[in-house]
Amino acid sequence: MSFDYQGLAQQFVNHYYSQFSADRGSLAPLYRDHSMLTFERDQVQGTQAIVEKLTSLGFQKVQHEIATLDAQPGTPGNRDVIVMVTGKLLIDDEPTPKGYSQVFHLIPEGDSYYVYNDIFRLVF
Amino acid sequence: MSYRGRGRSGQNNGGQGGMQVDGSNNSPSLVALDFQNWQGGTQSDLISFIKRKSRITLQNPRVNGPVLTAFVPERDVSIVTKLNGIRFAGQALQISAQSSASTTNATIQTVDVLTGFLNSRYNASAQLLNLSNMGQDPVLLERGMLANPTTATKMFMALMKMAKDNLPGVRSVSLETNQLTDISSVQSLSTSFPNLENLSLANNMLPNFQALLPWRNRFPKLRELVIQGNPLLNDPNSQREIVSMFPRLVMLDGVTVRNEADLPRDALPMPVLPTFFETPEIQNLSQSFLAEFLRCWDTDRSQLLGLYDDASMFSMCYNTNTPKLPSHQPTNRRGPNPNTPYTSTSRNLAFSNTPATRNQRLAIGRNAILTVFQKLPATKHDLSQAHKFAIDGIALNGVRSPQDSAISVSIHGEMLDVTSNLTRSFDRTLVILPSPVGGSFVIASDMLTIRSAAGSDAFTSPRAGQSANVTPHVTPATTPTPAPTGATPDPSTAETLVHQLMAQTGLTLKYAQECLQQANFDLGLALNLFQQSRSQLPPDAFAQ
Numbered sequence: 001m002s003f004d005y006q007g008l009a010q011q012f013v014n015h016y017y018s019q020f021s022a023d024r025g026s027l028a029p030l031y032r033d034h035s036m037l038t039f040e041r042d043q044v045q046g047t048q049a050i051v052e053k054l055t056s057l058g059f060q061k062v063q064h065e066i067a068t069l070d071a072q073p074g075t076p077g078n079r080d081v082i083v084m085v086t087g088k089l090l091i092d093d094e095p096t097p098k099g100y101s102q103v104f105h106l107i108p109e110g111d112s113y114y115v116y117n118d119i120f121r122l123v124f
Numbered sequence: 125m126s127y128r129g130r131g132r133s134g135q136n137n138g139g140q141g142g143m144q145v146d147g148s149n150n151s152p153s154l155v156a157l158d159f160q161n162w163q164g165g166t167q168s169d170l171i172s173f174i175k176r177k178s179r180i181t182l183q184n185p186r187v188n189g190p191v192l193t194a195f196v197p198e199r200d201v202s203i204v205t206k207l208n209g210i211r212f213a214g215q216a217l218q219i220s221a222q223s224s225a226s227t228t229n230a231t232i233q234t235v236d237v238l239t240g241f242l243n244s245r246y247n248a249s250a251q252l253l254n255l256s257n258m259g260q261d262p263v264l265l266e267r268g269m270l271a272n273p274t275t276a277t278k279m280f281m282a283l284m285k286m287a288k289d290n291l292p293g294v295r296s297v298s299l300e301t302n303q304l305t306d307i308s309s310v311q312s313l314s315t316s317f318p319n320l321e322n323l324s325l326a327n328n329m330l331p332n333f334q335a336l337l338p339w340r341n342r343f344p345k346l347r348e349l350v351i352q353g354n355p356l357l358n359d360p361n362s363q364r365e366i367v368s369m370f371p372r373l374v375m376l377d378g379v380t381v382r383n384e385a386d387l388p389r390d391a392l393p394m395p396v397l398p399t400f401f402e403t404p405e406i407q408n409l410s411q412s413f414l415a416e417f418l419r420c421w422d423t424d425r426s427q428l429l430g431l432y433d434d435a436s437m438f439s440m441c442y443n444t445n446t447p448k449l450p451s452h453q454p455t456n457r458r459g460p461n462p463n464t465p466y467t468s469t470s471r472n473l474a475f476s477n478t479p480a481t482r483n484q485r486l487a488i489g490r491n492a493i494l495t496v497f498q499k500l501p502a503t504k505h506d507l508s509q510a511h512k513f514a515i516d517g518i519a520l521n522g523v524r525s526p527q528d529s530a531i532s533v534s535i536h537g538e539m540l541d542v543t544s545n546l547t548r549s550f551d552r553t554l555v556i557l558p559s560p561v562g563g564s565f566v567i568a569s570d571m572l573t574i575r576s577a578a579g580s581d582a583f584t585s586p587r588a589g590q591s592a593n594v595t596p597h598v599t600p601a602t603t604p605t606p607a608p609t610g611a612t613p614d615p616s617t618a619e620t621l622v623h624q625l626m627a628q629t630g631l632t633l634k635y636a637q638e639c640l641q642q643a644n645f646d647l648g649l650a651l652n653l654f655q656q657s658r659s660q661l662p663p664d665a666f667a668q
Contacts, residue, residue, distance in 0.1 A: 006473050006479075006482060009473060010473060010474075036518060038516050038518060041649070042652065043518070043657075066474045067443045067444070067445040067446065067474070068441035068443045068470075068472045068474060068573055069441070069472060069473040069474035070439050070441045070471055070472065070473060070571055070573070071473060072437045072439060072569050072571060073437075074555075074568075075568075082553070082555070082569050082571065084553055084571045084573065086441070086443050086551060086573045086575060087445075088445070088446075098582075099446050099575070099578050099582075101534075101536055101551040101573065103532075103534055103553045103571075105520070105532070117518060117520065117532060119518070119532070119534050121514060121516070121534070121536055121551075121582070122582045123536050123551065123578055123582050124578045124579060124581055124582040
């Protein structure tokens, strides 16, 4: 593999989840207008709609604890990356974390990447 | 197509003859009564008047010139006709039963005519429904059932509805020589017989392959198609395009277009709820694909090799750190045993595997992939337990080349690890491309995560079940009252919902029904689905 998609995947999820905990509104630069978020059964497209969806989720404090992280280079030579995460979601003062599974499809743009698809499921 | 549970309401029925195909066989036969000299009052005055005088409600009234025709059950005819001559709104009302030849309810006549027609056209031993040259059928002609495109379409929809109920064995349909310039009038064929294997459209007037697009991926089992004698064959691209519309098409006009042995085996029926699919096509494809995929995964993984090529990738992760839920019984929820076969293949980038290990555990190409597949323990996925699975399927373009139209399918669910006899949960994401050589599919990316069993509560009660708990995904503004998962309301409620959705979206009946089905008949959710997928809907999804 000619580029470090593994390192990219790690950097990306660390950044994404720390921003998610700090301020979901700050995730906007990671999406584009053709990006798609599939959150449980809801699907929204576009930066604005996605950020609205994420910021409207009914909790205040949230923390992702990554259990597994895997990544594959998507298209040969295209430098896009598919990232799959499973882990625990710690929400507000809930004593019991929830299991979740999330897939990101990251597309290169200049020197950085944006999220083309983001598919989230609670799996308990 | 649901025609049930809705008597003709009459108000806007312009007297086109009854195309009503509900369960009228169980109701008493209706007799048509003609009323004259009633115009001193209104139609509803007349109906209330008759009801007051006879306690009988006139059904399906319609006005034709000076005559108002309405129906009553046969046993009530004499009671109403006794009122003949009674004063109504200043005149002597004339009431007469129509002559015996036409006294039977037109609806029942229509049903009888269509039933007779169907039976005369069905060859049970060949399982062939021959609907060729309907325009020359004396019975249909006489009844004016093909008088104009609208009546012809209605007739065909009714015919298909009846055929579905009465001729479940149909495997082949001929629509030859019907002067079809498009398939709009016969499109309901795919609703009634989605599992059709042979279809002839020979000797019609279909102008181009686009005319067949409404049936794209609608016949997942169609094996043979005949289109000779249509102008569309003038376009050299037509055949290729048509082959791509029917995933299992093997013969086109008698020519082999795919190698049958290369096709994936028949898909198992697998209702999956609750799930989201961008379009019905993706839903069809995802569900049938996954059903077949998991069946092979359970029985013989080498059968899956044809789905991978030299650029395909597979990797798996073993999640040893899943939340323990107090609500779950401890049986079978032991933490994963660190010495399972999973650990030697797990490629968890969140742990500090060496770069060499990480690269080595990404299987690239079908041989490497099969080697890993064979290492993983034998499994059993019980797809009949639909509630234990959740699937998301979304369109993904330009995966390997800009023209690709791929889908990304994520499935979450449970399986039995046969080796250890433990139930485990898994997540799997597949990027599926139509094969460049046609016919089959290629899995470009395959990522699997195995976890200890987590149950299926997250899927079975995606909204309601969490109300007492956390609700991370609920936004009151956009989430309507949850419908019980998988519940189908009674036909009349369903129909009301379908009509509400049609009114609010402009969708056709068929699309509105599909949308509601995907939304578990939750109108709010259906509207959300509609908004989300609106831009991808074909023009024929909308009425007019």
